[in-house]
Amino acid sequence: MEKRTSFRRLLRHTFRLPVGLVLRMMPLMGQVNFSYTGQLAAAAGVAEVVLDFSDDAVPLRRVLDELASRHGSKWGELIFDDAGQVRSTLLVIFDGAQVSGDKEDLTLDGVKSVMLMTPIAGG
Amino acid sequence: MPLTDLDRSLYEWQLDVPGFGESGQEKLRSSTALISRAGGLGGPLAFSLAAAGIGKLVIAHAGDLRLDDLNRQILMRHDDVGKPRAESLAATLRAFNPQVEVEVIPENITEANAAELVAKADIVFGAAPLFEERFLMNRECVRQGKPLIDCAMFSLEGQILPIVPGQTPCLACLYPEIPEHWKRRFPVIGAVSALAANIGAMEGIKLLAGFGEVSLNRMIYFDTATMRFQQIQVQRNPDCAVCQHVSL
Ligand SMILES: [Zn+2]
Numbered sequence: 133m134e135k136r137t138s139f140r141r142l143l144r145h146t147f148r149l150p151v152g153l154v155l156r157m158m159p160l161m162g163q164v165n166f167s168y169t170g171q172l173a174a175a176a177g178v179a180e181v182v183l184d185f186s187d188d189a190v191p192l193r194r195v196l197d198e199l200a201s202r203h204g205s206k207w208g209e210l211i212f213d214d215a216g217q218v219r220s221t222l223l224v225i226f227d228g229a230q231v232s233g234d235k236e237d238l239t240l241d242g243v244k245s246v247m248l249m250t251p252i253a254g255g
Numbered sequence: 256m257p258l259t260d261l262d263r264s265l266y267e268w269q270l271d272v273p274g275f276g277e278s279g280q281e282k283l284r285s286s287t288a289l290i291s292r293a294g295g296l297g298g299p300l301a302f303s304l305a306a307a308g309i310g311k312l313v314i315a316h317a318g319d320l321r322l323d324d325l326n327r328q329i330l331m332r333h334d335d336v337g338k339p340r341a342e343s344l345a346a347t348l349r350a351f352n353p354q355v356e357v358e359v360i361p362e363n364i365t366e367a368n369a370a371e372l373v374a375k376a377d378i379v380f381g382a383a384p385l386f387e388e389r390f391l392m393n394r395e396c397v398r399q400g401k402p403l404i405d406c407a408m409f410s411l412e413g414q415i416l417p418i419v420p421g422q423t424p425c426l427a428c429l430y431p432e433i434p435e436h437w438k439r440r441f442p443v444i445g446a447v448s449a450l451a452a453n454i455g456a457m458e459g460i461k462l463l464a465g466f467g468e469v470s471l472n473r474m475i476y477f478d479t480a481t482m483r484f485q486q487i488q489v490q491r492n493p494d495c496a497v498c499q500h501v502s503l
Binding site for chain 1: 296382384406409429430431432437441476478480486487488490492
């Protein structure tokens with residue numbers, strides 16, 4: 133529960149924007165911009181949210197769990213596999229660069245923007 | 256292959272492009288491109304490569320034309336609904352630029368034909384709507400050391416990933432398994448697939464002709480809902496099942 137309190141809140145007004153509309157604001161200190169592409173944005177009903185953290189080194193996994201509970205099960209299924217692990221096919225982009233390694237172990241230390249991309253193959 | 260007078264007339268306006276010129280045109284003229292499916296994305300891609308004067312197009316595309324293909328499959332014609340797509344697209348390309356050799360295979364990419372088809376080409380463009388086909392192209396391109404421009408779209412977004420085996424991540428570096436949630440049916444406006452196609456075509460033209468800066472190790476992403484364009488740094492997976500042993 134202690135960890136949950138450091139994840140303060142999502143800015144509520146960002147959730148009422150339709151998909152495709154992006155809230156253009158510079159993240160303030162402690163804020164991280166999360167953007168979703170393709171199926172993730174469709175499932176969430178928003179393409180972008182800004183999160184406010186009091187702690188610098190927040191584990192990405194904890195944020196994904198929190199976002200999944202807010203965006204609903206369809207969004208969560210795109211992020212997590214049947215075993216509850218972050219999907220191997222999810223691309224995680226920190227400040228414009230793909231992050232490699234175990235996605236379960238990533239932290240948002242100093243990260244200003246996180247982009248979550250699911251694979252697409254429309255042709 | 257030296258340019259003919261007809262080539263110089265036909266491609267006159269692009270011969271003026273800095274860095275391209277006659278040598279770039281000659282390289283294009285000597286090149287063969289394989290396109291995996293010529294639907295909403297592969298169709299405009301083939302069109303642009305034909306317009307630019309590629310030497311030969313090999314296009315793999317199965318099935319008969321449906322009415323609901325026509326919001327995006329611009330090589331097809333309304334009168335051809337119900338007929339093989341391969342015939343329709345070949346007729347359009349040949350009428351548009353008779354200088355370009357067009358070989359149309361009325362099949363999609365499969366385990367049985369992937370190696371043979373990739374072997375025909377200097378460069379491959381992935382535009383199939385299924386990851387199974389894209390992964391086959393990727394594996395064969397890595398095996399044969401051929402560049403692959405993977406072009407994809409969904410709804411109002413596009414992603415273009417130029418792959419040079421040994422130098423950039425391959426498709427399997429990014430996606431180590433077939434994505435479970437991708438479905439054959441996806442939302443599409445033809446202008447978006449054509450935009451992804453033409454970015455992919457341009458990356459391929461630069462690679463073949465040897466000019467400009469190809470977006471290596473950077474996936475090109477765009478969202479036409481907001482007109483946000485971005486290059487995302489991507490990296491090889493040292494444990495990639497497809498390309499981990501490949502080096503330059
Ligand atoms: Zn790889």
